[in-house]
Amino acid sequence: MSAPERIPPRSVTTADHLTRGDLTVRGQIRDASNAVLHCTVAHAGEDITCVYKPVRGERPLWDFPDGTLAQREVAAYEVSEATGWGLIPVTVLRDGPYGEGMCQQWIDGEPGAELLALVDAEEPGPGWKAIGFAEVDEGKTALLVHADDQRLRRLAVLDAVINNADRKGGHLLPGPDGRLYGIDHGVTFHAENKLRTLLWGWAGERLTEEATGVLTSLQDALSPTGALTARLTSLITPAELDATRARVDALLTSGRHPEPSGEWPAIPWPPV
Template sequence: MSAPERIPALSLPADGPDEALLARGGLTVRGRIPQASNAVLYCTVELDGREAACVYKPVAGERPLWDFPDGNLARREVAAYEVSRATGWGLVPPTVLRDGPHGEGMCQLWIEPVTGEDAEGGELLALVDPEDPGPGWKEIGLAEVGEGRTALLVHADDPRLRRLAVLDAVINNADRKGGHLLPGAEGRLYAIDHGVTFHTEDKLRTLLWGWAGEPLPEEAVEVLGRLAGALAEDGPLAARLRPLITAAELDATRARVAALLATGTHPRPGDTWPALPWPPV
């Protein structure tokens, strides 16, 4: 499958009030989110009488990784937002790079997840009987649940998750866990934690393998075709990404988009990198 002919040029949206608030507002640290592996600070940001909660991840609080360069996870988070914004799917909350109380870092709008009966669309992940996953679920793999028992880990056959699976394939997300999925108001789905993305090597590691090898939805093919144009040397998305990732990483992003369009299918797990994140949540 190839991209449809005569795809309209992609016009990236201008920065809106959320981006302006995050980038220019007064940032006040209110506390730290302790379970995060890197420094993640819960903050409020205020500008012209408007205030919002946000997350601030200073570069100074990033732990070194063996396979990613030091000190640029924040920029990768912003790059993931730029690609998400270019798709028009709105999967990543508004995210900017800015200076803060602890130096340069990423600043992202806080999303309060909607849970329980208020969440539209039902559960996104579940452990079910291996013999009968039931309708509406896509298989991920077997998981040990204690006392020698196993269950089948599944994710919902949900178009929001399917969009996210495409986005993750484009940005080469090496850590898509269940805890990174935030159901929002009015049926929205948000995804967070995109520091380990855009590597030049294939590092896709995700829970969203349920569509592996299946044809991409027509909507995704159209979006990918537009992304290809926006990622061209003179494209608007390429201009936004150049200050955030390396030239080689930008080239690799173009190649991933081209490969998705050439195959017309969701990618399958590779054999040189663990396919599933651990822990999965």
């Protein structure tokens, strides 16, 4: 079994920079549902661009406790780091100009990287996986597909573990270094099944050998004395932590990617 791709050591220094540096707000990202501020962090003579989401800027949700989205974003990053896949930009919890919030390294997406498409066909072509049919015009539908990409498949496994309720196309960032990053993980870790994603192309298929190895490692890290348990304890509730363990166990027991439950909308809206 091939070892999972490990995270570059720079993530440690970036986390220290984001946590200890002087945070300056440069602007606001207007199309976000919660307060999302574009910032720089100055530390040790260097500036890093980042996103800062203060807790006080979170809109209340009917199914998630108020004021917990920032912690969930950090928890998702911690799980991503534990997988060794490095799928989420460096994310920390810190104080800022508008109080405590999530601070995340800014990633410049690579233009032209096609991960999603609408095709006028009944079946996906080579290199693509079907998500489902979408209405594109009055009385006309097209097949929504995503790339059959190993990076997306890893992200689909991560989303199943953290119970991501909002994996949209706009939350996928192909980086200039060839890596794929996922962002916006505030609605994760609910104790009930709320998986909503565009990455259903592998639903019901067997997990890769790599994914099984990573999930086995997560199982150990999530034990009562595990390192990941220690990091998540202050970020999510005991019930949510138990549910995370149960999801990892269920994935290993089935050996397959999850399928839509039918009890919850499977695809987020809007999907992109």
